[in-house]
Amino acid sequence: MGRAKLPRKSTNIDMTAMCDVAFLLLSFFILTTKFKPAEAIAVTTPSSVAAKVAPDKDLVLITIDKDGKVFLTMDNEQIKEVVANNLNSTMNLGLDVKAFKKAGFYGVPFSSLASFLQIPEEKRTGAVLTGIPVKDSTDNQLNTWIRIVKDAYMGKKMNLLLKGDNASKFPAFKAVIDAFKKNDEQKFQMVTNPESVPTGSELWKLTMAGEKRDE
Amino acid sequence: MAEMDTSSGGGHKKGPGVKKGKKLSTRVDLTPMVDLGFLLITFFIFTTTMSQPTALKLMLPKDADKPEEQNKAKESGVITLLLGKDNTVFYYEGQLDNTASNFKSSNFSGIREVLLDKKSRTPEKDLVVVLKASSESTYKNVVDILDEMSINVLKRYALVDISKQEEELVKISVANAAPVN
Numbered sequence: 339m340g341r342a343k344l345p346r347k348s349t350n351i352d353m354t355a356m357c358d359v360a361f362l363l364l365s366f367f368i369l370t371t372k373f374k375p376a377e378a379i380a381v382t383t384p385s386s387v388a389a390k391v392a393p394d395k396d397l398v399l400i401t402i403d404k405d406g407k408v409f410l411t412m413d414n415e416q417i418k419e420v421v422a423n424n425l426n427s428t429m430n431l432g433l434d435v436k437a438f439k440k441a442g443f444y445g446v447p448f449s450s451l452a453s454f455l456q457i458p459e460e461k462r463t464g465a466v467l468t469g470i471p472v473k474d475s476t477d478n479q480l481n482t483w484i485r486i487v488k489d490a491y492m493g494k495k496m497n498l499l500l501k502g503d504n505a506s507k508f509p510a511f512k513a514v515i516d517a518f519k520k521n522d523e524q525k526f527q528m529v530t531n532p533e534s535v536p537t538g539s540e541l542w543k544l545t546m547a548g549e550k551r552d553e
Numbered sequence: 554m555a556e557m558d559t560s561s562g563g564g565h566k567k568g569p570g571v572k573k574g575k576k577l578s579t580r581v582d583l584t585p586m587v588d589l590g591f592l593l594i595t596f597f598i599f600t601t602t603m604s605q606p607t608a609l610k611l612m613l614p615k616d617a618d619k620p621e622e623q624n625k626a627k628e629s630g631v632i633t634l635l636l637g638k639d640n641t642v643f644y645y646e647g648q649l650d651n652t653a654s655n656f657k658s659s660n661f662s663g664i665r666e667v668l669l670d671k672k673s674r675t676p677e678k679d680l681v682v683v684l685k686a687s688s689e690s691t692y693k694n695v696v697d698i699l700d701e702m703s704i705n706v707l708k709r710y711a712l713v714d715i716s717k718q719e720e721e722l723v724k725i726s727v728a729n730a731a732p733v734n
Contacts, residue, residue: 353583360590367597383606384696387704392608402692499608502692508636509688511695515712519613527608528696539665540706 379403379443379463381503385533387541392529393497398487399529400480401443402502406510407469409445410483420490425451428486445469448479472513480517488521501529609699613712630679632671634664634698635715637723638689642698646671649719658726661697668705682710687723 379401399411412418422438425431429448437455445467446454454462472480488496498518502511518526535542628647635643642664645655659667672680682702686695695712702710715723 353587357583357587357590360587360594364590364594364597367594367601371597371601384693386607386609386696386700388607388609388700390608390610392606502696504691504693506692507688508686508690508692508695511692512686512714515613524613525610526613527610529606530609530696532607533700536704539704540669541704544706 379409379445381501382505383501383530384504386528386530387533387535388530389532390527392499392527395497396491396495397497397499398484399499399501400514402500402506402510402514403469404503404505405469406473406506407445407467408472408480408510408514409443409467409469410480410487411443412487415439417487417490421486424486424490444483447471448482472510472517478513478517478520480514481520484517484521484523488523498523498526499529500526609696609703611699611712627679627681630675631681631683632668633683633685635719635723636684636686636690636694636698637727638687639727640694641723641727643723643726656722656726661694661701664698664701665705668701668707672705672707677708680707680709682707684710684712685715685719686712687715687720689724689727 381401381403395413396417397411397413401409401411403409412421418439419435422433422435425448426433426435431448432452434452434455440459441455441462442459443462444451444454445462447468447470450468454467470479470483472478500511500514518524535545632644632646633649637643640661642659642661644657644659644664644667647655649656668682684695684698686698699710699712
């Protein structure tokens with residue numbers, strides 16, 4: 339009765355608060371992570387020393403797969419709608435505008451574009467589609483595509499990107515470049531994987547000297 | 554009293570006659586859950602920031618139809634690189650001889666020295682690299698050679714269509730010499 343007991347501190351810590359924080363952060367990261375959109379077209383890009391990060395907004399992406407088939411991807415829904423309406427009015431394709439807007443990429447000749455949009459999304463893969471015809475210089479349909487897309491952007495800045503597969507042959511690349519040139523799109527960017535600058539090279543010396551690289 | 558105690562509950566230090574309804578604690582050990590949470594966080598952090606694709610800029614020259622409008626380059630300052638099948642690179646300086654005697658072969662690891670050598674011998678304003686890709690070369694080859702331009706800080710280069718005889722020459726040379734990689 340006489341002696342006061344020293345309170346014995348427990349070694350257990352209340353983890354609830356920490357758990358709360360952990361899961362708050364977790365949900366933040368889950369929500370902000372942009373997962374790669376399901377790649378219907380398998381492409382392995384080459385690597386380059388370019389340090390500029392590829393843009394991810396307002397892009398018009400031309401993909402060349404390993405067989406030299408060409409696909410077109412757009413991300414802006416409004417533009418897609420304008421493009422679809424334009425295609426319908428100029429070429430009478432009878433496209434389902436809603437399906438056109440939902441489609442991730444386009445990779446068929448104009449003549450079969452309407453039926454292409456009927457195919458369920460998961461069955462549209464690069465392997466079964468024919469790609470946009472480009473090889474024939476008299477009927478380079480990418481020309482028309484780029485013209486229409488360019489019209490839809492109407493002076494707004496669009497990011498023209500080219501993503502090619504390592505193994506694709508040069509003629510397909512050239513056909514795409516020709517289509518760009520025809521539409522006065524002299525500037526474009528090629529999607530690559532980052533690579534470090536070789537030690538001892540001229541560029542390496544420049545960066546070591548602290549000079550800014552002009553891209 | 555003592556006997557009754559032992560019969561009701563063994564070894565407990567509670568006072569006699571106290572009913573022992575088992576009291577379950579509502580506390581759960583959250584440590585493993587926190588562990589899991591942080592593990593997932595690390596996973597998401599790593600997957601978000603890694604592997605941002607980069608973009609290599611390329612400017613195309615405007616097509617000039619008339620020869621007068623085309624850009625002129627000094628012959629002594631021009632080096633032409635031709636890309637062939639199976640990662641082969643061929644090059645010649647100035648104009649191609651009729652007998653193709655200045656047509657030399659190289660590969661992607663050796664071309665850097667060739668370019669640096671040319672660069673050191675030529676005044677900067679005259680140096681022009683002409684890139685010609687044959688139809689047998691791949692997209693990767695083209696990007697690699699463009700990359701080589703930026704690695705060696707060559708400011709003036711152009712991607713030009715290959716001529717028929719050059720295409721033939723590349724084809725024959727590839728067939729003759731087994732590529733060394």
